[in-house]
Structures are given as structure tokens and as C-alpha cells.
Amino acid sequence: MSKQPVTSNLPLPPIVASRMAGEERRLQILQVAISLFAKKGFRGTTTKEIAQAAGVSEAMVFRHFATKEELYKAILDHKACASGSLDLCHAETVTDAIARKDDRAVFEQLGLALLRHHEHDTEFLGLLMHSALEGHELAQMFWERNVLQMYDFLRSYLAERQREGAILAVDPGVIVRAFVGMIIHHSVSNSLWDRQRRLLDISNEVAAREFTEILLHGICATTAGPRAHATATRRQSGVQRDAAKKKQTK
Amino acid sequence: MSKQPVTSNLPLPPIVASRMAGEERRLQILQVAISLFAKKGFRGTTTKEIAQAAGVSEAMVFRHFATKEELYKAILDHKACASGSLDLCHAETVTDAIARKDDRAVFEQLGLALLRHHEHDTEFLGLLMHSALEGHELAQMFWERNVLQMYDFLRSYLAERQREGAILAVDPGVIVRAFVGMIIHHSVSNSLWDRQRRLLDISNEVAAREFTEILLHGICATTAGPRAHATATRRQSGVQRDAAKKKQTK
DNA sequence: GAAGATGGTAAGTAAGCACTTACTTTCAAG
């Protein structure tokens, strides 16, 4: 779509719906396949569908990708290497928060980044879950590359903060699982189970903030009374489905 | 073409796998199909496989269930109506805790019941996720019948406790999502992503207790100091990588 | 001990699948 011819400097005529350069077509087929696999899974998608969606014959698909499996693997590379492997832990806002030892910001920014990533790339979530269920290697790969890494990262941060006495001596693994659970479940709920937000309709910003708040201080009023933290913003936001005007953190 | 006259005094090998009563076979096929669908999904499982696993011919499968779809629907009824629809909210321990307004017990017991249910019926989790991804109606049905119900139930309990001032004025929907998220994500992690418990290896009891603790009081030490609640039991239980020598409770 | 219902099978069939083959069209460079 956006790619210009690499081999020459022709002022390319507008798309005539036909003949594309090799690389371009390859990418287009890949894109189309990603969205189909994400929607219907690997087994649920036929090569014929892919070809049709790309506007070419099936043979064209097999010219670019020897087998369906190989097409799948190309998707892995495309997703996992290029965009998918989000370097959350190294996002500026997060590293910043870590340097400042601002626990609230660490979790809120990390949660927000995750939520935004999931919302923006719903396809990836679908792909991932299908892969996990079908026992494909993408699942394993993603787990090793991203999840494990993030767990280790967060765990060691938490351990440090525990040594400093800032955080209770709970198993850091449990804390990570709890927080990641809130976030992931929220994303999966929104994109898979409850697309119409019947159960809960809040913005990513509110979600990240509230989950962080719960993680850090819980919901019990009896422990320390109505705390006067940054908790000021907390309120019964319930089912209101529009009022979530938010600031950009960037 | 013709078989042996079966006049019967042959030392016939005791082929035990033989003739079952109709209902019995039906149930057996259903059981076998459940486990296969859970492992490989609806599309990923062939009727031939089901027949083989049940030790009968394919035709037998189609005698009991007119189509593959119908077999699937029979599974829904079997699971959703009979065992699946766990009446968590009405489990004795939970109703008990509610009557006593013991928030800790409410969440801990509910979480524990969920975790145990998932662990005991892993197949159901797999079935559910496959259904959700394949857009099957089981997903919708389950959502309406169980999840929505549980959300409403918990939400109203929380709202009451908020009116009584026992719980902070956070949107109850957010609280429910946070807690359910921890639990579900833990179950899904254990049964789908990390079967070897590389990331976190804790018992259901510990998980329910710790998640509840986090939900109620958070992990921050600064709010109220090292609280002397029932928090006494909290400790570094987790993924001790090489030794449990790092015991620094402040 | 025949009748009839019921449990069970072998051997199909048509449609759908991943993948091929043999061929045509386009187009830029020599």
C-alpha cells in the first residue's frame, strides 16, 4: 500500500488492481493472512480464502509461501520480531518511573502500555490465543521472549523494593501474576468475551489507574481509612460509558 | 464374504470392547469427544478420531449424533447444565462468609472454588476458550449464564459493603474484574501457558489467600506499616530459584 | 426358534482441502 518501487524511480500510476511487485504482494498476502488467522485460527482459514481476500489466485499464495505452515511462520517473524515484541520494560515512561522508584507509575505505565498494545493490535491477541490452543510454537516463543522476560524484570524490581522496605514481603511472583492477571483478563474480556462492554466499560487509562491502585493499596477501608493519596480521583465510575476524557501521557 | 457360522462353541477371544447399551455408548462417545475438542478444538478434531478413541466405527458416532454440530451441542448441554454451571455463589462456604460479612472469606472461598474447579475440569477451560475463539455459542451462553451472573452477584455484595463503609468507593465492576482477572489468569497460565509452573508454582490455597490479601490490602508497606492483620502468614513462598535464603522481612 | 429391535461395521460418496502443473500476460532492459 505505502510501499514505493524499490528498483526504479517511476512515477507509479495509480493502482489498477493488478500486477504488483513481488515484495509488495508478499506483504499484502501476509497482512491478509494475519487478519484471517487472527479471526478464524490457522485451521479455520483456508488458503483459498486467503487468496481471495488478497485478490489473487491460490497459486500466487503458494508462489510466495511454499506451504501454509511457512506462511504461518512468516507471520511469526513479522509479528514477533517487528512489532509484536513490545519492549515494554524499556519504554521511556516505565524506565523513568523505575529510576524514580515510583511504584505507582511503574505499574500504571506498564499496565497502560499493555492495554494499549492489546487494544491496538487485537489481531495479535487472537493469533496468540489460537496458537496457544493449537499448540503452535508461536505461543511457546512468545512466552519465552516476552512473558518470562517481563516476569523476571518485574520480579527483580519488586524484590529490590522489598529489600528497601517499600513493599510487603509477599512472593514477588504472586504480585506479578496478580497485576498481569488484571490487565490481561481485562484485555481478553474486552476483545473476546464482552466486545460490547456490557460488564464494564472503562477507558484504558482508568483501568490502568484503578488496577494499580488496587494492587498497591487494596480496597479495604478499615486498614487506613479513606487514604488521601492520589486516590482523590477514585470514584464510582460504574457504567458511565462516555465520560472518560483523558490526558496524553506522552 | 460370509463370516463363520457363529454356532458359538468356538473359544471366541473375549473381545471385551463389545456391545454396550445405547445410552452408555452415547455417553462414552460424548466423553471422548469432550476431551478431544478440549485438546484440539472443534475444527481440529475429526469424527474419525472420535470414533477411534471410542473404539467404534464412525457410523456409530453418527447414529448417536446426527451431525458433528449436534455432538457439539450435546456437549454444551452436558457441560453447561450438568456439571459446568458451578453454583459458586451459592456454595456453602461462600454464602456463609457473606452472611458473616467476612470479605476476606468471601473472596478467598470464591477464588479457591474457581481455581479448584478449573484445575479439576481443565477440559472445560479448553472447550470454553476454543468456543470463544471459534465464535461458537457455548461462549456466549456461558458468559450470560455464569460470568454475568457472578459479576452481578459480587457487584451487589460490594455495593452493600461500600454503603456500610467497609470498602473504598471504587467502581465495584473494577474490583470484580481485578479479582476475577487474577484468578482466571492464574488458571489459564497454569493450564495453557505454563504447565510446568516455571513462572510460579503455588497451591490453589496459597493463590486464593494471597490474591485475596492483595485485593483487600495491596502490597504497599507505606500506607499502614507492616500490618498485623491476618497478614502473619504472608511470606516469600514462590519461585525460590536456588535457595530460600533470602528471607528479609523488614 | 422365528421376529424384530437394537448394537455394530465395511465400504462407500461428494465436497473441501493443501498444493501442482502447464500455461499466459506484462514489461523493462539489451
Place this chain on the structure above:
DNA sequence: CTTGAAAGTAAGTGCTTACTTACCATCTTC
């Protein structure tokens, strides 16, 4: 213009799939 390589296709091929047909075997019952 020629050429030849790359973009593209129509029409297969053989295998798998959900589902059928036509037939056997074994029990029960009077």
C-alpha cells in the same frame, strides 16, 4: 523488436472430511 524473467492464472491431483448406505450380529420375547 526480441527476450526472458517475473506476475499471474485455470484447471487440475490426490488426500481428507463429514456423512451414508447396505448389510451383519446379538440380544430379548413370546
